[in-house]
Amino acid sequence: EIGCRVQFTEYIQKNVALYQFRNGIPLTTAAAANFTRGELATALRKNPYQVNVLMAGYDKEIGPSLYYIDYIATLHKVDRGAFGYGSYFCLAMMDRHYHSGMTVEEAIDLVDKCILEIRSRLVVAPPNFVIKIVDKDGAREYAWRESVKPDATA
Amino acid sequence: MARYDRAITVFSPDGHLFQVEYALEAVRKGNAAVGVRGTDTVVLGVEKKSAAKLQDSRSVRKIVNLDNHIALACAGLKADARVLINRARIECQSHRLTVEDPVTVEYITRYIAGLQQKYTQSGGVRPFGLSTLIIGFDPYTGVPSLYQTDPSGTFSAWKANATGRNSNSIREFLEKNYKETHGQETIKLAIRALLEVVESGGKNIEVAVMTKDQGLRQLEEAEIDAIVAEIEAEKAAAEAAKKGPARDA
Numbered sequence: 001e002i003g004c005r006v007q008f009t010e011y012i013q014k015n016v017a018l019y020q021f022r023n024g025i026p027l028t029t030a031a032a033a034n035f036t037r038g039e040l041a042t043a044l045r046k047n048p049y050q051v052n053v054l055m056a057g058y059d060k061e062i063g064p065s066l067y068y069i070d071y072i073a074t075l076h077k078v079d080r081g082a083f084g085y086g087s088y089f090c091l092a093m094m095d096r097h098y099h100s101g102m103t104v105e106e107a108i109d110l111v112d113k114c115i116l117e118i119r120s121r122l123v124v125a126p127p128n129f130v131i132k133i134v135d136k137d138g139a140r141e142y143a144w145r146e147s148v149k150p151d152a153t154a
Numbered sequence: 155m156a157r158y159d160r161a162i163t164v165f166s167p168d169g170h171l172f173q174v175e176y177a178l179e180a181v182r183k184g185n186a187a188v189g190v191r192g193t194d195t196v197v198l199g200v201e202k203k204s205a206a207k208l209q210d211s212r213s214v215r216k217i218v219n220l221d222n223h224i225a226l227a228c229a230g231l232k233a234d235a236r237v238l239i240n241r242a243r244i245e246c247q248s249h250r251l252t253v254e255d256p257v258t259v260e261y262i263t264r265y266i267a268g269l270q271q272k273y274t275q276s277g278g279v280r281p282f283g284l285s286t287l288i289i290g291f292d293p294y295t296g297v298p299s300l301y302q303t304d305p306s307g308t309f310s311a312w313k314a315n316a317t318g319r320n321s322n323s324i325r326e327f328l329e330k331n332y333k334e335t336h337g338q339e340t341i342k343l344a345i346r347a348l349l350e351v352v353e354s355g356g357k358n359i360e361v362a363v364m365t366k367d368q369g370l371r372q373l374e375e376a377e378i379d380a381i382v383a384e385i386e387a388e389k390a391a392a393e394a395a396k397k398g399p400a401r402d403a
Contacts, residue, residue, distance in 0.1 A: 014247040021219055021243045 001050035008049045012036050029057025033067035033075060041073035048072075052083040056134040064135065086118040086125070093117050104133070108142070115145055163277055173281055174274050177230075177305035180283035184229035185216070186318040188347050189287040190328070191300040192340030196289040198227040199348040199361045201319070217362040217372065221246040223291050224262055225362060225370045229318025230284030230305075238282055242266050259290040263301040263309050271307025281305045285317040291366045298366075314343070320351035345378065346385050 015035065019027045027035070033055045043049055053069040068074070068081040080098050082090035093114045102110070111131055118125050127148040132141050166172060186201040200216040217227045220242050228235045245265050249257045257265075266286060274281050285304040291297065302317060303309040314332050316324035327350045328343075335343055341363055352358050359382075361373040 010251055014251045017250075018243060018247045021221065021246075022240065024215075 004049045004051045008039070008051045009053070012039065028059050028062070029055065029065045029067065030059075030062075030077075032057065033069060033077075037069050037073050037075040040069065040071065044073055054081050054083065056139075058135050058138075060136070082114075086114075086122045089117040089121050090114040112145070119147070161277075163275065171274060171306075174306045177281040177283045178285075181230040181285045181305065181317060182319065182321070184231070184284065184318040186316060186320055186324060186348065186351050187216075187227045187229045187287055188314075188316040188324055188328075188344055189227065189289055189300045189302075189312070190314040190332075190335075190340055190344040190347070191289070191298050191312070193334055193336040194298065194365065195335075195337055195340045196291075196298045196300055196364045197341050197344040197361065198225060198287060198289055198364075199344045199359055200227050200229075201348065201352045202358050202360050204358065215372075216360050217370075219370050220262060220288075221256060221290075222369050223256060223293055223364075223366075224259060224288065225290065225364055226286050226288050227362075228284045228286040229321075231282070232284075234282040235284050235286075238266060238269065238284070238286070241269060256293040258292055259288060259299040259301060260311075262290075263288050263303060267303040267307050267309040269307075270303060270305055274305070274307060287315065287317060289364055291364070296366050298364075314347070316347065323350055324348070341373075342381060342385060345381055349382065349385065 012032070012035070016027050016032055036053060036055060040049055040051070048071065050071050052071050053067075055067040055069060056064065058064045066078055066081060068076045068078045070083070079100065080091075080094040082094070094110065097110050097113060108131065115129050127146070129145040130141060131143045131145065132139060161173070185203065188199045190197045198217050202211075202216065205211040205214070217225060218239055219225055220239065224246065226239060226242070228238075242262055242265065246257050246262060249255070249261070266288070270282050273279050282305055285302060288301045288303070290299060292299065300312050300315065301309055302312055302315050304317075314328040316328065324347050327347050331343065331346070341361065345359065345361060348359055348361075357375060359378055361378055362370055363373065364370045
């Protein structure tokens, strides 16, 4: 849900920042993921957030990690994950092509394969995709894959 | 007088709130803190009591971050400071969440001062026993600011100020010697002011510098020692210059 997503993820963002100011060190990815799951779980039986989250983070000692957190507060550490109608197609591609120890280039290539599958198989495929990378230098936008360019006047 | 100083919510006949004034006394007993605003830098300096041998001095940080662009130092009851700082940090994030904008220095100062005032007008509580020096940069205009709050809940902006022990002497020094500075000069002015009342040496002073691009940077002891040495050398040179011509004449 769009409203839930904005509300919830911004709330998590600000709490993660607050932790850093209070304690002088950033939250680990695992801690942030568990905090997020906790918030979802607490709200679940009263006023649930309809938000699915894939949380990616980099910790100095542990390296990169990915967490699958769904709207009913499932938490799982995974190597690859997907949400949404296109998730079945993506997971199938990832099952076929993923292996541990992939380089960044190989990973981008796999992401592109997934995007191709979504574009060709999904009836309600979105036109544009953004690829972001999280590593020791932080989180950054890597590339866009656009089939519909934004309006020049917009 | 004894009857009017027990509860905070009671004025004395001559219009004093004694608990607030006693809180100001507590501030006057606290460690000296100084703040100096330059054109592109703001500096906070705090007197450090000599650390006990077994104490890990890194756990006693006196100058803290409230947000990426705001820092605070205080004089007075340090335990009260922890509570106030925590509330301020939460407010900084809460502000970002609701209006998608970082706080301005004035906003967070107003918030902290408002909090301190609330505790001068409630039953069953006592005022916070600390005065704060808040520094930061406006998130959009990049203009540096220095503000001070006190236990009564008043606040105002300053070019340079001091609070805590011997703050009057430091303020006099600053009034005599303040000029618009930038970069290293601002840091030197702050340390010179603090050295008026503190024994010289990096281990008795904690200094932090805030710039627009780099945020808050705590100076290492070695750096502070180097600047102190520079200041002493300048002082000695000034003394010698004064004595020299007089002897010839």
